[in-house]
Amino acid sequence: xxxxxxxxxxWRTSASTGKEIIAIYSPDKDLAVYxxxxxxxxxxxxxxxxxxxxxxxPVFGQLDSLxxxxxxxxxxxxxxxxxxxxxWTGWAKNCHLSYGVDYCEDTLYSESLYHCxxxxxxxxxxRLERCYECIDCMxxxxxxxxxxxxxxxxxxxxFDCIGCANCFGSTNLRxxxxxxxxEQLTKEEYEKRIRSHFPLTDAGITDIRKRWIELRNSMPQxxxxxxxxxxxxxxxxxxxxxxxACFDCTDLEDCKNCTNVxxxxxxxxxxxxxxxxxxxxxxxxxxxxxxxxxxxINTWGGTTDMLYCxxxxxxxxxxxxxxxxxxxxxILNKQYTKEEYERxxxxxxxxxxxxxxxxxxxxxxxxxxAYNETLAQAFFPLSRExxxxxxxxxxxxTDEIPKVERIxxxxxxxxxxxxxxxxxxxxxxxxxxxxxxxxxxxxxLEFHRSMEIPIPRMHPDERHRSxxxxxxxxxxxxxxxxxxxxxxxxxxSPDRPETVYCERCYLETVY
Numbered sequence: 001x002x003x004x005x006x007x008x009x010x011w012r013t014s015a016s017t018g019k020e021i022i023a024i025y026s027p028d029k030d031l032a033v034y035x036x037x038x039x040x041x042x043x044x045x046x047x048x049x050x051x052x053x054x055x056x057x058p059v060f061g062q063l064d065s066l067x068x069x070x071x072x073x074x075x076x077x078x079x080x081x082x083x084x085x086x087x088w089t090g091w092a093k094n095c096h097l098s099y100g101v102d103y104c105e106d107t108l109y110s111e112s113l114y115h116c117x118x119x120x121x122x123x124x125x126x127r128l129e130r131c132y133e134c135i136d137c138m139x140x141x142x143x144x145x146x147x148x149x150x151x152x153x154x155x156x157x158x159f160d161c162i163g164c165a166n167c168f169g170s171t172n173l174r175x176x177x178x179x180x181x182x183e184q185l186t187k188e189e190y191e192k193r194i195r196s197h198f199p200l201t202d203a204g205i206t207d208i209r210k211r212w213i214e215l216r217n218s219m220p221q222x223x224x225x226x227x228x229x230x231x232x233x234x235x236x237x238x239x240x241x242x243x244x245a246c247f248d249c250t251d252l253e254d255c256k257n258c259t260n261v262x263x264x265x266x267x268x269x270x271x272x273x274x275x276x277x278x279x280x281x282x283x284x285x286x287x288x289x290x291x292x293x294x295x296x297i298n299t300w301g302g303t304t305d306m307l308y309c310x311x312x313x314x315x316x317x318x319x320x321x322x323x324x325x326x327x328x329x330x331i332l333n334k335q336y337t338k339e340e341y342e343r344x345x346x347x348x349x350x351x352x353x354x355x356x357x358x359x360x361x362x363x364x365x366x367x368x369x370a371y372n373e374t375l376a377q378a379f380f381p382l383s384r385e386x387x388x389x390x391x392x393x394x395x396x397x398t399d400e401i402p403k404v405e406r407i408x409x410x411x412x413x414x415x416x417x418x419x420x421x422x423x424x425x426x427x428x429x430x431x432x433x434x435x436x437x438x439x440x441x442x443x444x445l446e447f448h449r450s451m452e453i454p455i456p457r458m459h460p461d462e463r464h465r466s467x468x469x470x471x472x473x474x475x476x477x478x479x480x481x482x483x484x485x486x487x488x489x490x491x492x493s494p495d496r497p498e499t500v501y502c503e504r505c506y507l508e509t510v511y
């Protein structure tokens with residue numbers, strides 16, 4: 001993960017056109033970075049940067065030299081329309097400051113969404129529409145502040161609910177209607193109570209959350225979340241078979257140690273993507289028909305038989321290459337015949353075995369990014385002192401002050417969305433937590449008005465961190481069911497106060 005920058009965007013100059021572009025590489029990095037359109041064009045040839053491999057010297061240094069010389073894609077995107085501020089995103093339309101939102105439309109400030117529309121501030125979702133502040137939800141419509149919910153509609157503040165409609169402030173429900181903090185109401189009573197909360201205010205959300213969390217903590221939690229699984233361990237798994245220690249995954253078969261993968265078979269140690277992937281190992285960001293791809297970063301489009309590559313599209317039988325598109329039998333961006341390739345690659349592997357490099361992923365020290373710019377910091381946060389003590393790089397991030405009519409502290413924003421003027425589009429808001437400035441877009445303002453929710457008072461990055469904090473860690477502990485005392489594995493550590501049930505006891509409770 002320390003080689004994958006998903007969230008940190010910068011302005012810098014394109015090495016190809018001289019234009020100011022948005023990129024994941026900060027301007028202080030001495031790298032050749034191209035804007036997306038130029039990188040995808042035929043105006044340059046990645047083979048021009050080829051290097052002859054030295055088979056009796058360590059290989060990682062040679063790969064590092066190549067990766068730093070080949071022009072880099074400013075943003076890892078493919079097939080988007082009107083999405084200038086997104087990264088790791090494909091085939092999306094009208095999305096803004098979102099990351100990994102494939103096949104999505106009109107989506108803002110979200111991460112890892114698939115086939116979603118008109119969503120904002122959501123984290124890990126599938127087939128969502130008109131949802132706000134939802135985490136790990138699937139097939140939901142009109143859901144506000146939901147977590148671990150499936151097929152829920154026109155509801156708010158739900159946790160671990162399935163098939164519910166018109167429910168509010170509730171938890172552990174199955175196929176229920178008109179529940180208010182788990183209390184059953186008539187349609188008329190429910191609608192009357194709900195109207196008393198809308199338009200939602202920031203203070204009102206705080207009060208509702210407090211009551212909602214108290215209700216959640218008073219009820220048993222299931223050891224792990226997911227549906228349709230067979231012989232699967234991990235958390236937040238859906239329709240997975242023979243999956244071991246996997247997290248945030250869908251449609252896996254015979255996989256181990258995978259995270260955020262959608263559709264994969266016979267894969268191990270993969271972080272992000274799929275759709276599908278097969279026989280892949282030790283990769284980050286591989287998918288869309290990736291087969292037999294090992295030790296590789298950000299490669300897709302029907303790639304097969306790739307080793308130690310970076311940002312290659314639609315290639316096969318390549319070793320240690322970067323930026324290639326639709327090539328085969330290349331080593332360090334030099335073209336070889338099939339016979340030459342099959343003779344040289346075993347020699348390289350032999351050298352890597354002798355130096356202890358073979359079978360290992362690229363060292364953190366050789367990442368093109370500072371540690372705190374990457375996914376690693378999101379899931380395994382370290383202080384600057386801890387990062388530098390390990391010999392890794394730290395990047396001091398700063399914000400440019402936007403040129404606006406005024407900057408208003410988040411705490412001073414009007415509480416109700418009905419009191420927010422159109423002029424807010426010309427302002428910047430100072431984050432109530434970090435004091436970082438941020439802007440509101442027209443699409444965002446219209447969304448908040450239609451959903452009757454307040455304008456956020458925190459910077460998008462701080463909102464992202466808050467959502468991440470609500471997720472259980474990607475770690476399994478051994479503990480006992482709080483009802484039958486059977487041994488279970490759970491993402492709830494034994495020292496946490498929640499009562500945790502095994503799957504059987506939990507299902508008996510909710511059904």
